[in-house]
Every structure is written in structure tokens, then in C-alpha cells.
Amino acid sequence: MADQNIDKKMSRRRFIRNSSYVAGGLVGGGLIGGLIGSNLSNDNKDESGTKGQQHENTAYQQAPLYFTNPEIFAILVAATDRIFPEDETGPGANDLGVPFFIDHQLAGSWGNNTREYMQGPFFPGSNFQGYQSPLKRHEVFDAGLQAIQKYSNEKFDSNFAELEGEQQDEILTAFQKDEVKIHGVTSKTFFNILRQATIEGVYADPAYGGNINMDGWKMKGFPGHQMSYHGQIESDEFIEIEPNSLHSYTNK
Template sequence: MAEQHSEKKMSRRRFIRNSGYVAGGLVGGGIIGGLIGANMNDEQEGTNTQGEHQGTSYLQAPLYFTNPEMFAVLVAASERIFPSDDNGPGADELGVAYYIDHSLAGSWGNNAREYMQGPFFPGSNFQGYQSPLKRHEVFDTGIKALQKVANEKHDKNFPDLEGEQQDAILTSFQNDEVELKGVTSKTFFNILRAATIEGVYADPAYGGNINMEGWKMKNYPGHQMSYYDKIESDEFMEIEPQALHSYTK
């Protein structure tokens, strides 16, 4: 009986904590559906504990990509979409590739809550992408194509190209000039760009926005418990951002 009571308490504690993640996290682009499930599964299987013992957070470990070369392409492409500059760090330093990787490993990457039956016709600008491919398959196809175009045009892998060369290839995808199977290159680019921006500004609990640097560039306070002691102030106040948990790189 004591063991059963303990298990119930732990389950309830885990449920309340994870529910807090959902309530406080960004909603959009599949952030909640794609990441909460993946992170909860990893924690229940002991991945989180193992990572902490090794001194490396599970948030900075690929869950979907098993090929380091393909993951490197994702890192390089997201960095060109959101590069570092005088305003602050870029996608690479912010861990955006891990955010996207974790999204692809979850329900967002598998279109778990979406209708995926045909027929598939080109949609309007106000519709989602029209393709029989799931998002993780779209990324597989698109990233392999980025590497292939780089090899064919420059005889180098995409991450090894100069920034301007990478930009030219990404622009050709954006302009729908590259033929892909099952999805348009423009659709892949649009999903990649949207996921990159999400990774910059999502709560660090989801793998990106390391040390809340994305928020700091926008002076965004994050998830504050309350503003009761500040809301009546007539002066602008700079508030130290607060994440869903105290994860730092």
C-alpha cells in the first residue's frame, strides 16, 4: 500500500509539473504537441537523469537525427536564417537546431493531430502545406537536397560553404527553384524558417533560446509569476527574464 501511495504521489507531481510547462509555453507551430510528449517520454525512460550525471543536459542532445552530417546541415541552414550579429547570438549559439530536432521527434514532426489523407492539391497562401509527407519526412527530403545542391554546385558539403553560397542555395529553395519529391522546396524552406524563429524565442525548456538570450535581445521578461509589485509603476522597468525552469547551457 505504501509503495502504491508513493507512485500515485510521484505521478501527480510529474503531471502538475508537466501541466505547468503546457500552461506557460508558447502555443503555435506545434511547439506544445511536438515537444512535451518527447520530453516526457525521455524523462520517464531516464534520459534526463543520465544526461545530468554526465554533465550534459538532454535538451542539447539530438533525439531525431542519427546522422551527424545531416544535423550539421540543419545547424548551418538555421544559422543563415537567423545569423549572429551586433544584436546578439544566432541560431547556432541559441541551440535552435536542437529545438527543431526535438520537435521532429515528437507529435509535431509526425503530424499526429492533423488530417493527412489525400487528395493533395497546391494550397493557397492561407493554408498549411499540402503534401503526403509528414514534417519529419519534409525535413529529411529538404536537408538531403541542401547537401546535394551544395555538392553539385561547389563540390563541398553545405556546412563547409561560405555564407553567401549558403544564402544563394537557401534562396533558390525559397523561390521554389529546386525540385523535390513529395513536397516543394518553397514549402520546406517556409517550415524551416518558421521553426527557426520559434526556436529562437521559445522557452528554453524546448531546447532552443539557450540562457534566454533570444528573450534578452527583445527585453522580453519570459514567464513571470506575477507583476503585482510592478504594474502600477509609471516608469519603464527592465525585468530579468524567467524561464519555465532553470535550464542553462
């Protein structure tokens, strides 16, 4: 559902190409700095309805740390999977562990705005001023996800996670267009934070709970964290490099 997804004819490959700047930015920061996430999963669906998969180099347990209500967590799972869906190019947000990545970040310093000035006075900001809410990010997600559920029940008489994909897209588009009222934050601001967090979960190092198996990097040909490019830097030909995660260094 991002700006690119409004155009139904736009391919997933083009979306990934247009968001390529995110991968580079994640190497140095983004959401990274909160609690380290987890990648351990199985072939069955867990209680939240998230389908996991066996994969190599797993070091952490995949389980919610912030969302204690499975119904609310299911909204996050469904919303992120509509923002970054699975298709012929590769896995979607769900299979990449993005909901757990976001959950773990909300439980840490990022979700609590630990390193940011959060004192008043607070004045309404324009849509061009970014984050202007007195709410901390975990409170923005609480309010936003509850608003998604309420709007879904009002419009379709059903929970968001139970709707068809096109219905979910319609709801997320309303939030993107700032058509839904949320106390303490605009729906557009919430959607933008949710979308950005989803993309960061796709491309962050797997050590932080998303990008399972480095599949987000593999879709883009991004090499991840390499100790050195000494052997390739002077090559005149394009060299494909197997991506490398921080796991490879921390597990030694």
C-alpha cells in the first residue's frame, strides 16, 4: 500500500527499485538501536497467524515483546503484508519477519523515543513537517492499529485481519490520505511511520529480527556487511557477492 502501490499497474520490482535508498540507510541506522529481534520460526502458523519457515543462522526466538494482544498483533501482520506483499520477485513482509522486527523496536528505545526531545509545547504541524505528535511511537502504533480495527468494523463489519486484500488496501489508503481521525496523531503520520518501519524491517540486518535469511537483501543484490572489498574493488566487471549478516561475526 505505499504511494507506489496505489498504482495497481506498478510492479513489485519497480517498488523495490524505487525504495533502494532504504537499504543503504539501514546499514548505519534507521530503527536499529532498539532491542535486537529474533528469527527463530517453524513451518506452522503461530497463534498470530504468521507463517514461519526454517532457515539457517537463527539465533533468537521469534515472539512478540511489545504486543500482548494477539488481535492487535494480527492487525500489524496483515497491514505490513499489504504494504510489502509476496509476489514473484520474492517473499513479503510476513515471511521476512517484519511484524516481529517492528514489535521488538516498539519495545525498545525507538518505540519510546528515548533519544528524542519529547517535551512541550506541542503545536499542530503540517504534513510536510513529519513527526509532530506528543505521543511516543509505541503510543502512535497503539492508537493507529486500534483505529484501523475500528474503521474496519465500521466500514466492513469485520476485523481488519479477516478482510480481503483489496478491502485492506482501501482502509490503508484512507489512512494514507489522512481521511481517518486518530487522537493525538494524524492517520497520515501513522501510516508513514508504519510504511517506513515495514521497509526498514525488510532491509535491516537479520540480527534485528527482520529480513529473514537475508532475502530482502537478496532481492536487491545487496551484499550486507562485508569485512572488506579488497579482492573485488579494482575489478572492471560486476561481481555478485553473497550477502553477509552481523550474525556471522557475533556467532564466531
